[in-house]
Amino acid sequence: MERFSGDYYVYPGATDRALRRYRAFLQPPGRRPLYPQDAECSCRGCSFDDVRHARDVLGDVLRQLPPRPRAQLEGQVRALDVRYVERTLPDPFAADRQWRSDLWWRRRIADRREAG
Numbered sequence: 001m002e003r004f005s006g007d008y009y010v011y012p013g014a015t016d017r018a019l020r021r022y023r024a025f026l027q028p029p030g031r032r033p034l035y036p037q038d039a040e041c042s043c044r045g046c047s048f049d050d051v052r053h054a055r056d057v058l059g060d061v062l063r064q065l066p067p068r069p070r071a072q073l074e075g076q077v078r079a080l081d082v083r084y085v086e087r088t089l090p091d092p093f094a095a096d097r098q099w100r101s102d103l104w105w106r107r108r109i110a111d112r113r114e115a116g
């Protein structure tokens, strides 16, 4: 699927990388909130610095997969989603300040790096 995807951000190995990135973001033990951060560069390598990009890729992959592998991946992603919701904080102003705030995983408080 990755090989034939017309999506620039979905390429061979991207799903594995996205899963590992999502898992790594949620790795820190404890209950302290975690804050997604913008990637410094939008190329398809650096974009994974932003965990929300990893979740975008997983969403895109899930949409394109045939039913059986989709169900399998979906199980893993849902488990991580539960932890993501637990460890991040809702952003009530997401519509004004988050890019693509239609996606629920982007309606969370982010750590904005000030430019300049």
Ligand SMILES: [Zn+2]
Pocket: 041, 042, 043, 044, 045, 046, 047
């Ligand atoms: Zn880059």
